[in-house]
Amino acid sequence: MEEVSGYNIKTEFFEGPLDLLLHLIRKKKMDILDINLSEITSEYLIYLKTKTGINPSREGDFLITASTLIYIKSKSLLPRYNDEEGVISEEKKLVNTLIEYDRIKKISILLRDMENTQITLWKREFITENFENKEFLLEEVSSFQLAEIFFSLLKRKEKEDISYIESKKFTIKKKREELLSLIEEQGYIDFFDYVNTLQDIEDALISFFTILELIRTNKFVALQKELFGNITVWKKKAEEREQ
Amino acid sequence: MEKESRGKRAMKDNRFNDLEEKIRFLEAILFVSKDPVQPERIMDFLECKKISDFEKIIEEFEKELEKKNRGIKLIRTGGGFQLTTKPELHETLKEFFSIKTYSKLTLPSLETLAIIAYRQPVTLSEISDLRGVNSTGPVKNLLQKKLIKISGRKRVPGLPALYSTTKEFLLYFGLNDLSELPSLEELTELFEEKEQPSLFKKI
Numbered sequence: 001m002e003e004v005s006g007y008n009i010k011t012e013f014f015e016g017p018l019d020l021l022l023h024l025i026r027k028k029k030m031d032i033l034d035i036n037l038s039e040i041t042s043e044y045l046i047y048l049k050t051k052t053g054i055n056p057s058r059e060g061d062f063l064i065t066a067s068t069l070i071y072i073k074s075k076s077l078l079p080r081y082n083d084e085e086g087v088i089s090e091e092k093k094l095v096n097t098l099i100e101y102d103r104i105k106k107i108s109i110l111l112r113d114m115e116n117t118q119i120t121l122w123k124r125e126f127i128t129e130n131f132e133n134k135e136f137l138l139e140e141v142s143s144f145q146l147a148e149i150f151f152s153l154l155k156r157k158e159k160e161d162i163s164y165i166e167s168k169k170f171t172i173k174k175k176r177e178e179l180l181s182l183i184e185e186q187g188y189i190d191f192f193d194y195v196n197t198l199q200d201i202e203d204a205l206i207s208f209f210t211i212l213e214l215i216r217t218n219k220f221v222a223l224q225k226e227l228f229g230n231i232t233v234w235k236k237k238a239e240e241r242e243q
Numbered sequence: 244m245e246k247e248s249r250g251k252r253a254m255k256d257n258r259f260n261d262l263e264e265k266i267r268f269l270e271a272i273l274f275v276s277k278d279p280v281q282p283e284r285i286m287d288f289l290e291c292k293k294i295s296d297f298e299k300i301i302e303e304f305e306k307e308l309e310k311k312n313r314g315i316k317l318i319r320t321g322g323g324f325q326l327t328t329k330p331e332l333h334e335t336l337k338e339f340f341s342i343k344t345y346s347k348l349t350l351p352s353l354e355t356l357a358i359i360a361y362r363q364p365v366t367l368s369e370i371s372d373l374r375g376v377n378s379t380g381p382v383k384n385l386l387q388k389k390l391i392k393i394s395g396r397k398r399v400p401g402l403p404a405l406y407s408t409t410k411e412f413l414l415y416f417g418l419n420d421l422s423e424l425p426s427l428e429e430l431t432e433l434f435e436e437k438e439q440p441s442l443f444k445k446i
Contacts, residue, residue: 014375017372017375065375111356112347112353119347123325
């Protein structure tokens with residue numbers, strides 16, 4: 001335990017909780033397959049305490065792993081019953097994730113090596129694609145050229161096919177009132193005829209939804225004689241509604 | 244009928260008198276091509292009946308580039324052939340083009356790419372689980388760099404996107420195909436070799 005304070009962990013940067021765990025295991029010269037969990041857990045928690053100024057979304061990931069560690073540790077401290085499978089599988093799960101993560105780290109090192117090799121082989125258009133040259137050279141442009149650029153921009157703008165999306169003009173509530181008064185007046189609604197009087201598809205859709213809603217709430221009855229045929233809508237009579 | 248067409252082809256095919264001319268033409272094609280040239284695209288044109296005929300042209304060309312101590316070399320990448328500068332010229336080229344920094348992949352991006360390369364197709368949440376950290380950022384970055392693509396949707400609730408590596412991925416790392424990545428067993432061996440010397444030093 002005394003050795004812990006001697007670590008210079010603040011200067012190290014870890015990609016995530018698994019990275020940190022692997023690092024601690026290595027430092028303690030443990031085998032991934034045979035981790036001293038209580039030791040690692042306390043090391044891990046000490047690290048979290050000494051950490052300052054980190055991004056909360058990243059810290060969240062560290063805390064999840066901390067809680068898993070504490071969970072496994074506390075379970076293993078409790079008297080053992082026969083049904084300790086829960087703990088074992090949690091521990092196994094953690095070990096498996098660590099082994100997996102260890103592999104990922106190795107592959108990353110390999111990929112980095114390959115990247116470094118490829119960077120020394122320049123290909124066509126390599127300079128523009130892979131290199132970040134921050135300096136931009138400023139070029140002198142005459143006012144005529146500037147005007148030309150401006151007008152060509154305007155022309156391009158004209159060509160753009162701009163379509164506007166209109167805000168919702170129709171609400172089910174308004175439509176409902178409209179349909180109710182219409183049905184009071186006519187006694188029934190011929191859906192096809194009604195839709196033909198409407199201006200656009202949105203209006204027709206809202207009308208359809210409103211009719212469905214009114215049927216659902218037991219205010220209307222609708223009848224369609226055949227598939228894709230016309231729909232006739234009536235108002236439900238009060239006595240029918242009660243049934 | 245058959246004879247006639249054969250005769251015609253023979254006439255058309257008499258484009259090159261010898262190997263040297265074929266190499267000349269190969270060089271020209273490779274010079275103007277931005278992407279690796281696939282062998283099947285030029286084999287017929289270079290009158291190669293077998294892959295081995297083509298390999299011979301390639302070999303001769305490689306030898307020539309080496310012998311004459313030129314600034315370019317031939318590499319095999321993305322299943323094809325491409326001309327690149329020689330690695331030893333890297334520093335000089337950097338100096339000439341006054342390039343000080345060049346963008347490399349970040350460590351999170353490399354880890355994410357490692358997972359996708361070996362586990363594809365794979366979802367974002369699977370990647371995040373394996374890394375133990377949320378990986379939305381690196382995945383976006385890799386998508387932008389075209390090193391990965393959405394290759395489908397997983398048939399589970401929410402239909403999450405599945406990510407796979409792209410052809411650009413192969414080119415970026417100089418691979419011909421995914422099978423050139425070491426298998427998991429080879430990976431362990433590779434790193435055991437690397438780790439052992441340091442062990443001995445400690446003793």
